[in-house]
Amino acid sequence: xxxxxxxxxxxxxxxxxxxxxxxxxxxxxxxxxxxxxxxxxxxxxxxxxxxxxxxxxxxxxxxxxxxxxxxxxxxxxxxxxxxxxxxxxxxxxxxxxxxxxxxxxxxxxxxxxxxxxxxxxxxxxxxxxxxxxxxxxxxxxxxxxxxxxxxxxxxxxxxxxxxxxxxxxxxxxxxxxxxxxxxxxxxxxxxxxxxxxxxxxxxxxxxxxxxxxxxxxxxxxxxxxxxxxxxxxxxxxxxxxxxxxxxxxxxxxxxxxxxxxxxxxxxxxxxxxxxxxxxxxxxxxxxxxxxxxxxxxxxxxxxxxxxxxxxxxxxxxxxxxxxxxxxxxxxxxxxxxxxxxxxxxxxxxx
Amino acid sequence: xxxxxxxxxxxxxxxxxxxxxxxxxxxxxxxxxxxxxxxxxxxxxxxxxxxxxxxxxxxxxxxxxxxxxxxxxxxxxxxxxxxxxxxxxxxxxxxxxxxxxxxxxxxxxxxxxxxxxxxxxxxxxxxxxxxxxxxxxxxxxxxxxxxxxxxxxxxxxxxxxxxxxxxxxxxxxxxxxxxxxxxxxxxxxxxxxxxxxxxxxxxxxxxxxxxxxxxxxxxxxxxxxxxxxxxxxxxxxxxxxxxxxxxxxxxxxxxxxxxxxxxxxxxxxxxxxxxxxxxxxxxxxxxxxxxxxxxxxxxxxxxxxxxxxxxxxxxxxxxxxxxxxxxxxxxxxxxxxxxxxxxxxxxxxxxxxxxxxxxxxxxxxxxxxxxxxxxxxxxxxxxxxxxxxxxxxxxxxxxxxxxxxxxxxxxxxxxxxxxxxxxxxxxxxxxxxxxxxxxxxxxxxxxxxxxxxxxxxxxxxxxxxxxxxxxxxxxxxxxxxxxxxxxxxxxxxxxxxxxxxxxxxxxxxxxxxxxxxxxxxxxxxxxxxxxxxxxxxxxxxxxxxxxxxxxxxxxxxxxxxxxxxxxxxxxxxxxxxxx
Numbered sequence: 001x002x003x004x005x006x007x008x009x010x011x012x013x014x015x016x017x018x019x020x021x022x023x024x025x026x027x028x029x030x031x032x033x034x035x036x037x038x039x040x041x042x043x044x045x046x047x048x049x050x051x052x053x054x055x056x057x058x059x060x061x062x063x064x065x066x067x068x069x070x071x072x073x074x075x076x077x078x079x080x081x082x083x084x085x086x087x088x089x090x091x092x093x094x095x096x097x098x099x100x101x102x103x104x105x106x107x108x109x110x111x112x113x114x115x116x117x118x119x120x121x122x123x124x125x126x127x128x129x130x131x132x133x134x135x136x137x138x139x140x141x142x143x144x145x146x147x148x149x150x151x152x153x154x155x156x157x158x159x160x161x162x163x164x165x166x167x168x169x170x171x172x173x174x175x176x177x178x179x180x181x182x183x184x185x186x187x188x189x190x191x192x193x194x195x196x197x198x199x200x201x202x203x204x205x206x207x208x209x210x211x212x213x214x215x216x217x218x219x220x221x222x223x224x225x226x227x228x229x230x231x232x233x234x235x236x237x238x239x240x241x242x243x244x245x246x247x248x249x250x251x252x253x254x255x256x257x258x259x260x261x262x263x264x265x266x267x268x269x270x271x272x273x274x275x276x277x278x279x280x281x282x283x284x285x286x287x288x289x290x291x292x293x294x295x296x297x298x299x300x301x302x303x304x305x306x307x308x309x310x311x312x313x314x315x316x317x318x319x320x321x322x323x324x325x326x327x328x329x330x331x332x333x334x335x336x337x338x339x340x341x342x343x344x345x346x347x348x349x350x
Numbered sequence: 351x352x353x354x355x356x357x358x359x360x361x362x363x364x365x366x367x368x369x370x371x372x373x374x375x376x377x378x379x380x381x382x383x384x385x386x387x388x389x390x391x392x393x394x395x396x397x398x399x400x401x402x403x404x405x406x407x408x409x410x411x412x413x414x415x416x417x418x419x420x421x422x423x424x425x426x427x428x429x430x431x432x433x434x435x436x437x438x439x440x441x442x443x444x445x446x447x448x449x450x451x452x453x454x455x456x457x458x459x460x461x462x463x464x465x466x467x468x469x470x471x472x473x474x475x476x477x478x479x480x481x482x483x484x485x486x487x488x489x490x491x492x493x494x495x496x497x498x499x500x501x502x503x504x505x506x507x508x509x510x511x512x513x514x515x516x517x518x519x520x521x522x523x524x525x526x527x528x529x530x531x532x533x534x535x536x537x538x539x540x541x542x543x544x545x546x547x548x549x550x551x552x553x554x555x556x557x558x559x560x561x562x563x564x565x566x567x568x569x570x571x572x573x574x575x576x577x578x579x580x581x582x583x584x585x586x587x588x589x590x591x592x593x594x595x596x597x598x599x600x601x602x603x604x605x606x607x608x609x610x611x612x613x614x615x616x617x618x619x620x621x622x623x624x625x626x627x628x629x630x631x632x633x634x635x636x637x638x639x640x641x642x643x644x645x646x647x648x649x650x651x652x653x654x655x656x657x658x659x660x661x662x663x664x665x666x667x668x669x670x671x672x673x674x675x676x677x678x679x680x681x682x683x684x685x686x687x688x689x690x691x692x693x694x695x696x697x698x699x700x701x702x703x704x705x706x707x708x709x710x711x712x713x714x715x716x717x718x719x720x721x722x723x724x725x726x727x728x729x730x731x732x733x734x735x736x737x738x739x740x741x742x743x744x745x746x747x748x749x750x751x752x753x754x755x756x757x758x759x760x761x762x763x764x765x766x767x768x769x770x771x772x773x774x775x776x777x778x779x780x781x782x783x784x785x786x787x788x789x790x791x792x793x794x795x796x797x798x799x800x801x802x803x804x805x806x807x808x809x810x811x812x813x814x815x816x817x818x819x820x821x822x823x824x825x826x827x828x829x830x831x832x833x834x835x836x837x838x839x840x841x842x843x844x845x846x847x848x849x850x851x852x853x854x855x856x857x858x859x860x861x862x863x864x865x866x867x868x869x870x871x872x873x874x875x876x877x878x879x880x881x882x883x884x885x886x887x888x889x890x891x892x893x894x895x896x897x898x899x900x901x902x903x904x905x906x907x908x909x910x911x912x913x914x915x916x917x918x919x920x921x922x923x924x925x926x927x928x929x
Contacts, residue, residue, distance in 0.1 A: 001652055003643055185646035191654050195675040258892055261860045268856055272849045281675050283594070283686040283837040285845060286585070287440060288468050290433040300426040304419055306860075309890065311415045322423075341433060 001129075001188055008127035009186040015120030016141055020175040022113030023148070027172050029106035030164030036102060037242040043098045091251040093158040103161040107152075110168060114148040117175075121145050127186050133202040134189045136338060140178030143334075144171045146210040154214065158255075162246045166217035177335075197277035205270040209330055211263030212302075215256040216327035219320040222252035226317055253316060256323060257309055264302045271295050290341040294333035301326040412479065413486035421480040428476050432467035435459060439466070481579060488575045495568045502548040503560035506868045513868075513884030515898035521909045523877030532871040532881055532909070533557040539904050540867060558870035567889065570858025573851055580848030588841030591625070593617040600693045600710045600831040604632040607683070607836065613785075625838065627681030632659040634669065636690060636830040640759055649718060649759055656687055656832045672832070682838055689833035691715040691722055694742050694766060697824040700731035706821070707731075710829050713742040714786060719756035720744050725788045726768075727775050731821060735775045736796075737788045738823070740768030740806070754807075766825050768806040770796040770816055796820055864888040865897060869905075881905065 033040075121142055125132040132138045151167045154160050189198070226249035228240055238244075246252070274295065279285040286292060305322040308314035399407055411417055436444035445465045449456040463470035510516055521527050530552055537547040537559040545561035595612040597605050605611050607629050639653040656672040660680060672678050678685040693710035700706040706728045713722035726738040745758035746765035754767060771793035777783060796816050799805035803817045808825040815822045869883040883901060887894040 001639075185644075187644050187647035187650060188641060188652050191651055191674040194653075197675075254892065257890065261890075265853070265856055265860060268853055272853060275849070276846070279842065280677060281686075282688070283677065283684060283835045284839070285842065288432055288437060289440070293429050293433040297426045297429050300422055300429070304422045304426065307415065307419050307422060311419050313416075314419065337433070 004129075004186055004188070005127040006186075008123050012120050012123035012127055012186070015116055015123060016175065016179060019113050019117030019120055020172065020179065022109055022116055023144075023168055023172050023175065026106050026109035026113055027165060027168045029102050029109055030161070030168055033100055033102035033106060033161065034165055034242045034245065037245050040098055040100055041241065041244050044096065047097065091247050093160065093247055093251065093255065095159045100161065103164065106164050106168070107155060107161065110148060110152060110164070114145065114152060117141070117145045117148065124186060128188065130189055131199050131202070133198060133206070134187075134193055135184045136182035137178045137184040139202075139206070139334070140174050140182060143206050143209060144174040144178070146206045147171050147174070147213045150207070150210045150214060163214070163217050163221070166220070167214060170213055170217070192281060195277060195281065197273065197280065201270065201273045201277050204266050204273060208263045208266035208270055209334070211259050211266065212327050212330050215260045215263065215323055218252050218256040218259070219323040219327075221246055222249045222256065222320045223317060223324075225249040225252060226320075249316070253320065256320070260302060260305060260323060264299075264306060267295075267299055267302060271299055290337055291333070294329065294337050298326055298329045298333060301329055409486060412483050415487075418480065418483045418487065421476060421483060425476050425480060428473050429467070431464050435464045435467070437465060437467060439469070477582075481582060484575055485579065488572055491568070492572050495565070495572065498568075499565050503546060503562040503866060503868075506550065506558040506560055506870060507884065510868055510870060510882050510884030513886050515885035515894055516882070517884075517898060517902045518880065518882035519902075519906060519910070520874070521879040521881065523879075525879070525909060527879045527909060529555065529871040529873050529879055530557050532879055533559050533869060535908060536869040536871075536881070536883075536905060537561070539908065540869070540901070543901075543904075545867060556870060556872045558868055561867040561869075562865070564862050564864030564888070566858050567862040567864040568859070570855040570860075570862060573855030574859055575855075577848040577852035577855060581845050581852065584841035584844030584848060586841070587844065588618075588839040590618045590620040590841075592837070592839040592841065593621050593625070594838075595836045596688075597834050597836065598712050598831055599631065599633040599834055600712065601633050601636055601829040603831075604630055605834070606630045612836075627683045627838070628663050629680045629683075630661045631680075631685065631834075632661075632667075633657075633832055634659055636832050638690065638759070638830070651718075651759070654687060654690055654832075656690075658685075672834075682840070684837050686835040686837065687832055688835045689715075691831055691833075692720060692742060692744060692761070692764075693829050693831045694724070694764070694825060695827040695829060696726065696766075697826050698726070698728050698731065698736065698738075698821060699823075700728070700736065700821040701734065701819055702732050703821075704732070706736070708826075710831070712786075712831055717756070718759065720759040721756035723786070724766075724768075725786055727777065727785070727788065729775055729777050731772075734772040734820060735777075736816075736821060737771040737773075737775055737790070737793055738768045738806070739771075739788045739790070740766065742766055761828055764810055764825075764828055766806065766808040768808075768823070769798045770806060770820075770823070772796055772820055863891040863893050863897070865891065865894060867901060879909075881909075 121132055124138065124141070128134075133142055147167065148171050151160070151163070221243075224240065225243055225246055228238065228243050229249055232238060247255075274292070275285040278287070278289075278292070301322060305319055305326060308319045308322055436448050438445050448465075449460065452459075459465065463472070467473055507513065511518075521532065533549055533552065537549050540559065540561040541547050543563070545563040546565075547559055547561045549557065549559045551557050593616065595615040597611060597613050599605050607626050609615060609623060609626070633656060635657040637653075637655045637657075638651060641647050641650045641652050644650070654674055658670050658672050658678065659667045660670050660678065661667045662680065670678055672685060672687050674687050677687075691713055692715075693712045695710045696707070697705060698707040707726065707730065711724055711726050713724035715722045720743075722742040724738075724740060724742050726736075728736040728738075741754075743754060743756040743763075743765050744761040745756060745763050746754045746767075747757040747763075748754050754765065771788070771790055773793035776789060776792065783789075795801060795803075796818070797803045797806050797814075806814045806823060808814055808823070810825055810828070813822055813824040864887065866886045866888070867883060869881065871879060871881045874880050883898075883905070885894055885898045885901070
């Protein structure tokens with residue numbers, strides 16, 4: 001077996017530390033963005049008010065002119081006015097025109113931190129001459145990297161900066177867990193993990209978990225937002241002004257559903273590929289090992305979530321709860337089950 | 351909101367007869383039964399349903415989406431205890447220990463089958479009901495979908511502008527496009543996009559085309575659910591006709607695949623001995639590599655390699671390599687490397703001076719340094735049967751307290767530390783006994799480190815005389831052994847095929863969009879040809895708006911050379927109603 005490169009291993013640890021620091025600063029920037037949301041909201045309001053005024057002019061002009069123009073003007077004015085009073089964030093989750101300096105800093109730092117963390121994970125793998133997915137430390141760091149990458153990819157398509165403090169917060173937690181909870185010096189894989197299936201099975205599992213992390217954040221926000229919307233309808237005061245930067249509960253629910261559908265497929269892959277590996281390593285594809293049990297439980301909970309969306313009375317809040325319960329199971333499976341439950345998935349050196 | 355099943359359904363009801371429901375596994379069939387059920391529940395003073403009526407009612411209940419969802423969540427909850435309590439199939443010894451340690455709670459847990467969760471009555475009831483509910487849902491939906499696939503796209507709705515996606519355009523009179531040819535061209539374009547099309551009212555002044563695509567979505571959904579049944583059946587077949595067996599094989603030993611060759615054997619209920627593939631295995635060599643470079647993981651195992659000679663009838667012996675993650679396949683059986691350890695070779699002479707035992711004794715490793723427990727039973731010793739219990743350490747070190755401990759997994763200072771007993775070992779009355787446990791309750795102590803005689807401590811090639819002239823024990827050598835699992839599972843291939851089908855079906859059902867498009871044309875009084883179109887998604891489909899935009903562009907490119915008067919809107923995006 002090739003010798004472990006200790007110098008590279010030390011660089012890896014340095015990168016992990018720097019990455020964690022950069023993520024922490026990014027997290028602070030995203031929090032700052034939410035904290036100064038009132039200012040952003042004011043900017044949006046000003047813009048919408050201006051558009052509203054233009055629309056009113058259009059209505060006046062339209063009334064004097066053709067009747068079709070009047071209809072269009074009224075519609076535009078009406079929708080702008082509605083947005084003006086109800087929500088800031090667009091339900092399409094596309095980027096708006098406002099400069100959100102703090103959020104931009106947050107995204108820039110996230111990119112930087114992701115690059116540093118990627119270097120950390122990569123050097124770890126190079127130092128050990130294998131995929132860096134052999135113990136809890138490596139799962140945590142790779143998982144954190146995957147969450148950050150998935151989030152950045154999602155950011156290129158939609159304005160999900162409102163999720164920043166939640167998602168990057170989770171990334172920081174994962175990195176802290178890795179460096180403080182499960183510090184493990186780089187080493188070779190034990191024979192049980194020496195299989196190409198580790199590349200397939202673990203990568204898919206980490207990817208699915210990263211996507212579940214995003215939808216977890218969305219579902220939590222959906223519940224908060226739904227509650228806030230209900231308060232708004234009841235005419236109560238809005239205590240969570242920063243949530244005006246967050247899209248409506250329904251938009252969050254639909255976005256979470258789309259991502260959950262993808263990650264459910266990945267989780268199904270995790271389960272089936274894991275079963276194939278288990279058949280090769282332990283002689284049976286399914287044996288109700290504790291890890292298998294929890295992988296199954298997670299699969300069933302998210303299957304329930306997908307069915308809930310097609311069941312009367314189970315959409316909205318209940319579906320969000322299922323998504324949250326599913327993610328809590330993922331976290332439980334990853335932490336408690338790996339560390340405290342005896343089973344075939346007990347890893348060397350945790 | 352256009353994307354909810356309810357919304358889609360409303361459109362169906364208003365538009366055309368809908369043969370099947372929208373669906374991420376749910377569906378109209380279930381939604382309708384839900385509604386029926388609710389009505390029934392409101393009606394409290396139900397007249398007697400009769401036996402058949404009751405059955406019908408129970409079936410409707412069972413196959414409703416809500417029940418299925420409830421059973422699904424219940425299954426998740428019911429699976430959890432199996433990870434909290436030790437399970438008999440995986441680890442019977444731990445269950446026995448648990449029952450001994452918890453004499454109060456243990457039997458109660460056992461009564462509720464919490465040590466056999468996955469074969470328990472309650473767990474079986476949940477998943478069998480769930481599968482029954484699934485069958486009750488899949489069959490009618492398959493019939494409905496079969497009909498839907500054979501029928502034409504539904505009638506064109508009177509007001510297309512009410513559909514979630516709507517667009518319209520006017521083709522100038524100069525283009526010379528008749529309403530009929532507009533519809534026919536639209537049909538051709540849609541067909542090229544994979545839609546099934548049907549032109550209707552072609553001879554009237556308002557011809558239209560109905561189009562539908564994405565039938566594979568529901569097929570995927572049905573394949574997924576049916577495949578789950580297939581997986582369950584494959585698991586059942588494997589459990590019924592398969593077997594698993596364990597055998598510890600010391601270097602140089604040969605295993606013959608027959609019932610007598612196994613240390614332990616767990617056949618399925620449909621197993622017969624002729625299902626055992628005729629082969630034999632000899633463990634020629636077992637090599638272990640430990641990490642000697644790492645300072646942090648020094649002594650961690652890096653590689654286990656068993657070199658085996660495989661003999662099948664009518665074929666010359668063939669040497670094969672067995673490793674963890676690389677099983678041997680012989681006929682329909684697989685051989686797995688599950689564990690390994692040391693087997694110290696000992697010679698025991700009895701009180702009469704005869705050799706009562708000679709050969710390797712399997713020691714079971716308990717930690718990374720291969721600190722191993724071992725038991726030797728010598729029923730042939732005379733005048734008294736002898737028994738030994740103790741430890742084997744590959745590299746023994748002595749701590750400050752004088753207690754020996756194992757410091758390395760490689761045999762650099764192999765030592766045996768044993769207590770000895772004499773008396774009736776209890777092997778003669780035919781009761782099965784665990785070879786790795788010595789019941790000392792009916793035995794008398796010979797050697798013990800707490801007694802004057804002291805414990806037996808043997809380095810390589812040393813001999814120790816037992817007290818009272820009861821015999822002697824010699825540590826002659828050391829070999830390794832491999833713990834093998836031999837499995838035969840005839841349901842394995844089925845499980846693989848069905849789970850692959852399930853994954854394919856799942857992908858299709860989640861990511862294929864089932865959509866309907868209608869295009870209607872008519873000629874305006876001023877000679878312009880007016881074309882309008884509407885789209886409707888069946889089930890969850892976030893790509894309906896992009897699809898509407900694509901179709902709008904296709905139609906425009908077809909008839910308008912430069913941008914003319916046009917109106918396209920996406921209701922779901924803008925919330926604008928232009929009717």
